[in-house]
Structures are given as C-alpha cells and as structure tokens.
Amino acid sequence: MGEYIDPPNGHDIIEEIKSLPTVGDIKNLSDKIFPDWIVLIADEYSTDYQWLTENWKRACEKIGVNRAQIMLVNYTNFEDNHTVLKMFAETFTRSGFNIRSVHDYVICSKCGSVIPNLPLMNIFMEKGLSVPKKWSSKCNVCE
Ligand SMILES: [Zn+2]
Secondary structure: OOOOOOOOOHHHHHHHHHHOOOHHHHHHHHHHHOOOOEEEEEOOEOHHHHHHHHHHHHHHHHHOOOOOOEEEEOOOOOOOOOHHHHHHHHHHHHOOOEEEEOOOEEEOOOOOOEEEOHHHHHHHHHOOOOOOOOOOOOOHHHO
C-alpha cells in the first residue's frame, strides 16, 4: 500500500468508524488498517512549552471535550486519497486527542512529555513563541 492511501473498501471503513462506540474501538481499527500510523501516545507537552498545552486546551473547549492524549503519528498529509486516514485523525481530534507528526516532536526520556524537535523549535522561535534558550531533548525540570 502507498503512504496511508485509501484502501479499496475505504467507504465501508469510514462507515465503520462512525458506528464504533468508543475511542478504544476506533484505535483498534486504526491499528488494523494503518498499523504503523500511530507511533507514540503521550499525556502532556513539556512544561517548557506551556502554550502548546494552552492551544490544545482551547481547541478542546471549542468542541466541548476534555483533553485526552497527544498522538504522534507517522503521516499528517490528509489531502487527496487519504480520506480514511483523515477520518481517523478527525475522530480522534473530536475525542480530545492532539494529533502531531512524530517527525516534529521527541519524547522527554525522563518524564515522557512531548517536546518539539530542534527544527520545529526554531520555527516557533522565529514566530516569536516562547521557547527555551537552548534546545534539549529533556524538559528543563528533568535535566
Ligand atoms: Zn521531562
């Protein structure tokens, strides 16, 4: 299969996603259809990037759900023939998950919270967002 493109029975899968009662069921189906898409699941962003948590909180408040977890996934281009993958991503997002590319983030080896990688931190810095003085793969408090 190409990079997470719609399988031939994509329409049926979308209907199945809509019919599943829990987010756990949807996660199981996602793991079955696109086994390596979800790479890591974490509970929090590093406290060094508090505004990432604030943005996530606001997004959840807007749709009226509680924050669930951060999902780091292998592929985040939902254009063209990726309607099934997009449906999974949207369904998780509507359940309070924050979907991010595993190619943009790392996990703190001490506490397991999510940290932007160096290229992404530089982009945030250029945008004037609050970032640590020096990039690290660990939280400030975990050093
Ligand atoms: Zn940490």
